[in-house]
Amino acid sequence: MEKSTRNRLLQEQAALWMMRSAAFVVFASLVAIILTIVVKGWSSLSWEMLTSTPQGGYYLGKGGGILNAIAGSVYLALGSTVLATGIGLPIALYLNVYASPSGRSVGMIRTALDVLFGVPSIVYGSFGFVLMLWVGIKVSLFAGIIVVGLLVVPIVARTMDEVLRSVRPEMKDAAFAMGATRWETAWKVVARQGLPGLGTALLMGFGRAIGDAASVMFTTGFTDHVPGSIMDPAATLPLAIFFQLSSPVPEVRERAYAAALVLTMIILILSIFGRLLVKRSSKHTI
Amino acid sequence: MGNRIFLSDPTACTAEVVAGARLLAVADRVGPDRAWRRAAMDNLMRVVVAMFAWCMPLLLLAIAIGLAVKAMPLISTTPLMDLLTSSEWRPLKGEFGFLAFIVGTVEVTLIAVLLAVPFGVLSGIYLSEHSNTATKRLAVPVLDMLGAIPSVIFGIWGVVLIVPLVRNGIAPFFGVASTGYTVLTGGLVLSVMVFPLITQVVHEVVRTVPNGLRDAGLALGATNWETTRKVVVRKALPGIWAACILGFSRAFGETIAVLMVVGNVVQIPWNPLQAGYPIPALIANNYGEMMSIPMYDSALMFAALLLLAIVLAFNLYARRVLKRMEIRAN
Amino acid sequence: MHTPRTTLSVRGLHVNYGDHAVLKDVNVDFPDRRLTAIIGPSGCGKTTLLRTLNRLIDNTEGTRITGEVLLDGQDIYARGADVTGLRRKMGLLSQRPTPLPMSIFDNVAFGMRIHGERPKQQIAERVEYFLRHASLWEEVKERLHQPAGGLSIGQQQRLCLARGLAVGPEVILGDEPTSALDPISTRHIEDKFTELKERYAIIIVTHVLRQARRLADHVVFMYLGEVVEQGPAEQLFNDPQHELTRAYISGSIS
Numbered sequence: 001m002e003k004s005t006r007n008r009l010l011q012e013q014a015a016l017w018m019m020r021s022a023a024f025v026v027f028a029s030l031v032a033i034i035l036t037i038v039v040k041g042w043s044s045l046s047w048e049m050l051t052s053t054p055q056g057g058y059y060l061g062k063g064g065g066i067l068n069a070i071a072g073s074v075y076l077a078l079g080s081t082v083l084a085t086g087i088g089l090p091i092a093l094y095l096n097v098y099a100s101p102s103g104r105s106v107g108m109i110r111t112a113l114d115v116l117f118g119v120p121s122i123v124y125g126s127f128g129f130v131l132m133l134w135v136g137i138k139v140s141l142f143a144g145i146i147v148v149g150l151l152v153v154p155i156v157a158r159t160m161d162e163v164l165r166s167v168r169p170e171m172k173d174a175a176f177a178m179g180a181t182r183w184e185t186a187w188k189v190v191a192r193q194g195l196p197g198l199g200t201a202l203l204m205g206f207g208r209a210i211g212d213a214a215s216v217m218f219t220t221g222f223t224d225h226v227p228g229s230i231m232d233p234a235a236t237l238p239l240a241i242f243f244q245l246s247s248p249v250p251e252v253r254e255r256a257y258a259a260a261l262v263l264t265m266i267i268l269i270l271s272i273f274g275r276l277l278v279k280r281s282s283k284h285t286i
Numbered sequence: 287m288g289n290r291i292f293l294s295d296p297t298a299c300t301a302e303v304v305a306g307a308r309l310l311a312v313a314d315r316v317g318p319d320r321a322w323r324r325a326a327m328d329n330l331m332r333v334v335v336a337m338f339a340w341c342m343p344l345l346l347l348a349i350a351i352g353l354a355v356k357a358m359p360l361i362s363t364t365p366l367m368d369l370l371t372s373s374e375w376r377p378l379k380g381e382f383g384f385l386a387f388i389v390g391t392v393e394v395t396l397i398a399v400l401l402a403v404p405f406g407v408l409s410g411i412y413l414s415e416h417s418n419t420a421t422k423r424l425a426v427p428v429l430d431m432l433g434a435i436p437s438v439i440f441g442i443w444g445v446v447l448i449v450p451l452v453r454n455g456i457a458p459f460f461g462v463a464s465t466g467y468t469v470l471t472g473g474l475v476l477s478v479m480v481f482p483l484i485t486q487v488v489h490e491v492v493r494t495v496p497n498g499l500r501d502a503g504l505a506l507g508a509t510n511w512e513t514t515r516k517v518v519v520r521k522a523l524p525g526i527w528a529a530c531i532l533g534f535s536r537a538f539g540e541t542i543a544v545l546m547v548v549g550n551v552v553q554i555p556w557n558p559l560q561a562g563y564p565i566p567a568l569i570a571n572n573y574g575e576m577m578s579i580p581m582y583d584s585a586l587m588f589a590a591l592l593l594l595a596i597v598l599a600f601n602l603y604a605r606r607v608l609k610r611m612e613i614r615a616n
Numbered sequence: 617m618h619t620p621r622t623t624l625s626v627r628g629l630h631v632n633y634g635d636h637a638v639l640k641d642v643n644v645d646f647p648d649r650r651l652t653a654i655i656g657p658s659g660c661g662k663t664t665l666l667r668t669l670n671r672l673i674d675n676t677e678g679t680r681i682t683g684e685v686l687l688d689g690q691d692i693y694a695r696g697a698d699v700t701g702l703r704r705k706m707g708l709l710s711q712r713p714t715p716l717p718m719s720i721f722d723n724v725a726f727g728m729r730i731h732g733e734r735p736k737q738q739i740a741e742r743v744e745y746f747l748r749h750a751s752l753w754e755e756v757k758e759r760l761h762q763p764a765g766g767l768s769i770g771q772q773q774r775l776c777l778a779r780g781l782a783v784g785p786e787v788i789l790g791d792e793p794t795s796a797l798d799p800i801s802t803r804h805i806e807d808k809f810t811e812l813k814e815r816y817a818i819i820i821v822t823h824v825l826r827q828a829r830r831l832a833d834h835v836v837f838m839y840l841g842e843v844v845e846q847g848p849a850e851q852l853f854n855d856p857q858h859e860l861t862r863a864y865i866s867g868s869i870s
């Protein structure tokens with residue numbers, strides 16, 4: 001074999017080996033995370049953890065659970081996802097059905113969304129704090145829903161936008177050609193064609209909302225009770241994990257791992273559920 | 287039952303049947319009222335969706351203005367240059383120098399991006415170009431899931447695995463004593479957090495490079511790797527760059543995962559094995575007391591504004607580069 | 617046959633994409649109850665002309681349109697013209713069939729529903745009627761509520777035809793409606809056109825000259841954005857008046 005050819009094949013082997021190890025590192029570290037959480041969390045996970053709120057002395061290692069945080073997180077994520085979808089879907093429809101595709105406004109709004117996408121959640125939290133001062137709202141589930149909702153809007157809107165962008169223009173034309181208005185085209189045809197992707201976007205938003213810690217610190221507060229109204233403060237899982245992990249009491253730290261396991265499970269279940277949902281809702285997709 | 291007549295002999299398509307079609311079709315039997323209502327709905331929704339869309343640039347503006355207004359008291363008493371270049375941080379004395387925090391943020395982000403980009407890009411390319419279908423089928427949903435894992439989980443993992451690794455492994459190797467809560471730890475945790483994102487996006491982008499290009503490369507006698515490097519990667523370069531922008535954005539403002547492992551000591555970390563104090567951690571750690579010390583709230587909002595400004599500048603710059611790349615790629 | 621009435625005519629139409637003049641002073645009369653074929657080399661503006669007829673061109677960015685398109689004597693580009701109303705008077709078949717993302721039944725019912733047809737019973741009857749009308753009923757009656765995307769391409773195009781007919785058009789527009797179809801499906805559609813032209817004005821764009829010869833009563837030949845020649849098919853094919861037309865028909869330009 002010629003020398004240069006051998007060199008090239010060697011190079012090929014080296015490159016392949018490098019890529020394999022990179023992929024291995026990536027997946028191994030990610031699997032390590034899941035394993036760590038499962039191993040550390042499983043032993044202190046109990047029925048009581050899931051179904052009761054912190055009792056007296058909980059933070060010293062006595063009885064109780066994290067129902068307050070589970071409920072708070074679920075309420076918060078649900079509320080903010082609904083809010084974000086309510087804002088994000090119209091934006092995606094505007095960008096793909098109403099606005100002229102090569103016009104200025106589309107570019108500007110997409111840029112704004114992309115930039116907002118990159119704005120750190122702590123900045124949203126800080127902005128939420130300023131907003132609450134001005135409007136005069138106390139730390140509450142409501143304030144959290146607003147701010148986390150705003151945080152999630154760019155994610156939901158931009159993902160939905162990408163989904164709707166892939167709808168063939170001929171399909172819109174077909175609807176228009178039958179005399180459908182823009183709204184009918186947007187709602188009954190374009191959104192329907194994008195349904196599976198819209199579902200995915202929604203679940204992504206939910207996942208982001210339930211996992212974010214930095215924006216809820218300022219806005220949602222923390223409490224040992226399950227919130228009774230939307231104006232009550234609420235505990236959230238990420239903050240519960242964070243607070244308990246910094247406790248000097250070993251039992252409390254153990255519970256942080258259990259809470260982390262709960263949060264991870266929610267996310268994983270959501271992700272699997274999302275795949276099933278996409279499969280089902282893509283029945284009519286062309 | 288007049289309509290039925292036509293159904294009785296449906297296969298015949300005579301002029302009469304076709305005439306029936308005209309009668310049967312909605313034509314003009316539906317009143318103008320309905321048309322008016324539809325048009326009204328359409329116009330209403332046109333306004334609504336446009337309004338929501340234009341709220342987004344406004345939201346960005348509102349965030350900037352809101353933070354700026356709250357940061358004003360600090361900016362008006364201390365010159366901006368001093369805020370950015372001094373590392374004196376004594377809130378009780380009213381001295382606010384952000385340099386240590388800025389350096390901490392930049393260092394952590396840089397470590398994260400420098401680690402995550404090569405690993406993420408290589409595994410993304412591997413996944414789409416050199417792995418078999420079974421691997422792909424497993425890897426793609428797994429990446430999806432991992433990308434959704436909240437940052438606090440990464441923080442825990444950092445505390446449990448990476449902190450001891452740095453304390454007992456990496457630091458002694460360099461002959462340094464360390465608690466393990468260091469800038470390097472923060473960077474490591476962040477890089478792992480960014481892995482799935484970059485891998486996923488690069489995989490998607492590389493996958494969409496048309497097969498014709500690959501065939502052209504292979505037909506010229508290039509090896510698989512040469513084709514990947516010279517043809518596929520070049521074509522996918524804008525997308526890979528976009529993946530890196532995303533990775534940077536995700537890493538840069540990350541709060542909780544970093545906060546948990548980075549040590550939070552106000553000092554300029556001269557080497558990565560020292561503790562640092564990135565800006566997001568500063569805000570998150572002190573928001574509780576910010577109303578009780580004069581100017582402290584203003585200082586923290588200034589910190590948030592600083593984050594926003596950097597993200598904004600980086601994003602706009604990166605997008606310009608992206609545009610230029612896209613033009614060159616075509 | 618009685619002398620054809622004109623349903624649709626184009627007067628002094630100019631269309632520009634930015635600075636690029638795509639249609640230049642186009643004047644055409646499309647006869648009712650006849651099939652008109654628009655022929656010409658690719659890029660000469662056939663699709664553009666078709667899209668101006670039902671104002672789908674409105675959705676394309678950066679176009680400037682001057683001139684008139686008269687439908688039943690009324691200019692569809694006049695201020696305050698009812699765009700959705702006029703589109704209802706024209707069915708459209710595109711190059712690749714475009715079923716909507718819903719069931720077969722809902723596809724046909726879509727137009728009726730948006731235009732306000734109410735009673736369920738009536739809608740069901742009409743869906744059946746128009747599916748039969750497009751010779752699709754026998755093939756789909758067992759799976760009306762299955763996704764339309766599951767049909768073969770040829771069936772999809774007939775579904776689109778049924779869907780278009782169901783809103784009661786006067787004109788059927790087709791932009792190379794058979795170019796994505798296999799020979800048998802093409803045959804199906806062509807036969808359908810031959811039947812339908814008894815009642816509708818049909819306007820199709822085609823780049824297959826033989827198809828134009830088979831189907832057309834009236835032919836419009838375009839070249840570089842201009843209508844070079846138009847007239848009855850026989851005359852245009854057998855005795856073209858213009859040099860370019862002759863060249864195109866003999867295959868020396870394409």
Ligand SMILES: Nc1ncnc2c1ncn2[C@@H]1O[C@H](COP(=O)(O)OP(=O)(O)O)[C@@H](O)[C@H]1O
Pocket residue numbers: 633636638657658659660661662663664665676
């Ligand atoms: N959206 C558009 N923007 C700019 N130019 C276009 C657009 N669509 C078509 N054109 C141009 O208009 C001319 C006519 O196109 P078209 O009507 O599609 O021709 P045909 O259907 O006869 O092939 C072509 O030169 C084409 O490049």
Ligand SMILES: [Mg+2]
Pocket residue numbers: 662663
């Ligand atoms: Mg064309």
